[in-house]
Amino acid sequence: MLEVQHLTKEFKIGAKQERYLSLRDALAKPFRKKDKEASTFLALDDINFNVNAGESIGIIGRNGAGKSTLLKILSRITPPSSGKIVCRGRVASLLEVGTGFHPELSGRENVYMNGSILGMRKAEINKHFDSIVDFSGVEKFLDTPLKRYSSGMQLRLAFSVAAFLEPEILIIDEVLAVGDAEFQKKCLNKMKDVSMNEGRTVLFVSHDMNAIKTLSNTAILLDSGKVVKNDKVGEVIPLYLNRIQLTNNWNRPETSAAPHFTNVSIVVKDHQPQLKLEVTFTVKSDVKMNKAFVAFNISSNTGTMIGQAIPNLEPFIDASFSKQTFTTEIEITGFVPGTFLVSAWIGPHYSETYDWQKDIVGFNIVDTPQPGRVYPHAAEQGNIVPFSKMINN
Missing domain, CATH: 3.40.50.300 (P-loop containing nucleotide triphosphate hydrolases)
Known part of the structure; x- marks a missing residue:
């Protein structure tokens, strides 16, 4: 139980860690300018x-x-x-x-x-x-x-x-x-x-x-x-x-020496049924690393995984960089109306992770029915409506 x-x-924010004081430091401390309070x-x-x-x-x-x-x-x-x-x-x-x-x-x-x-x-x-x-x-x-x-x-x-x-x-x-x-x-x-x-x-x-x-x-x-x-x-x-408050632009709240995302932003482009998701992301590293690649997971607002987009199967982010910005385009054709969340991953291969940021940006799909895709009733039957048409009628 x-x-x-x-x-x-x-937690204290902005506090300097206490260091060991010499006798001279201790005597001079009362006369020094005080640091800004945490x-x-x-x-x-x-x-x-x-x-x-x-x-x-x-x-x-x-x-x-x-x-x-x-x-x-x-x-x-x-x-x-x-x-x-x-x-x-x-x-x-x-x-x-x-x-x-x-x-x-x-x-x-x-x-x-x-x-x-x-x-x-x-x-x-x-x-x-x-x-x-x-x-x-x-x-x-x-x-x-x-x-x-x-x-x-x-x-x-x-x-x-x-x-x-x-x-x-x-x-x-x-x-x-x-x-x-x-x-x-x-x-x-x-x-x-x-x-x-x-x-x-x-x-x-x-x-x-x-x-x-x-x-x-x-x-x-x-x-x-x-x-x-x-x-x-x-x-x-x-x-x-x-x-849930959706944002299309995420900035990392803290820094890290290891390879990590510092910014991820998204824009939904074009119109149904050829919707595309443009993802711009910045990756930073202060330490030597192996070449890396990225993946973006798209899920519904209930947590159901819709799919994973891997723009390049080979590691393409150079080991020698300190900060780089990239843009990728993801097709989101056939999504039913609703709210969707995007997570970002970076690593040198599938079994090792440098950084994983869950549900950091999101987007909405609105109800715009198209021939071959009847959206209003699709949400109960899944999150994707494949295109269909009658051959004989």
Whole structure:
């Protein structure tokens, strides 16, 4: 069981990190000009909720709503500024690929290390070891150092460890989006089994509303660090979808040395049925990297994946660049009327990710029926209406 009472988390913005002072620094400090005072950012504001044993809770909200901060506090990775958490049982979490693993240790050694962290004896870990390896599919690489694993392999092993070592509370962030569709389905089925059949508590963050509906009976909607609604999934999801504010231009809120997107903007061009989506994106890197390529995922506002656009199958972004801007064009022919979201990915190959930004820009398709495409009734039958015509009539 999990109880969260008046949980608050503050971060200081613009504060300089304290450095060690020499005697001369200490004597001169009172006479120096004071630095500008740091401002405070309230990431979580008086959060309250209870989760019973065997219950599965979906946590939803826009980017920056406080979802990941909440999970980090519940996982004891970062402390709250105030408030109380009552947690009965062992907690296993999967928040980022590689978190809790040691890159120099083999996959086998990392399994035992994670089991020890959860307080399990070696005999207990041995009992579940074969199931972990079988589910993860990394048997051939079990004695290879983790740093040699792709991000997808690390994810599979990390989820298997978290799910099969029988924690009373399992916490999963949006990290599963990195995995392929087949593995995501396996994970969702396993989490459902863990909750319904094994009586364990699951907290799950996702932008995929279909996954939330499949796994959870209850959902919590966060916005600007506050609980907007804590209710049945059928009550919370429509409220979240109605609050989505589309933007056609996204700028990265913080910088990073690793290769990453700094800006993504979109424009819908032409008319039905030959609509095109023009995507302009800027990529920046302050470190040496391998050549990379990009992909753009398009999904409905409920999280249903519509398709993935890969403008160039070969890595085309040069390793020596610091900042470059590109434009690509994506055909969106036959989309039914509705709201669609675009995610951006960059990496050197399919199994490794440099940057992944989920649902950062969006666009609307309006109802403009064309011969061979009857749009008004199509939304209930899918998101794409293929062109059709009668040959004999």
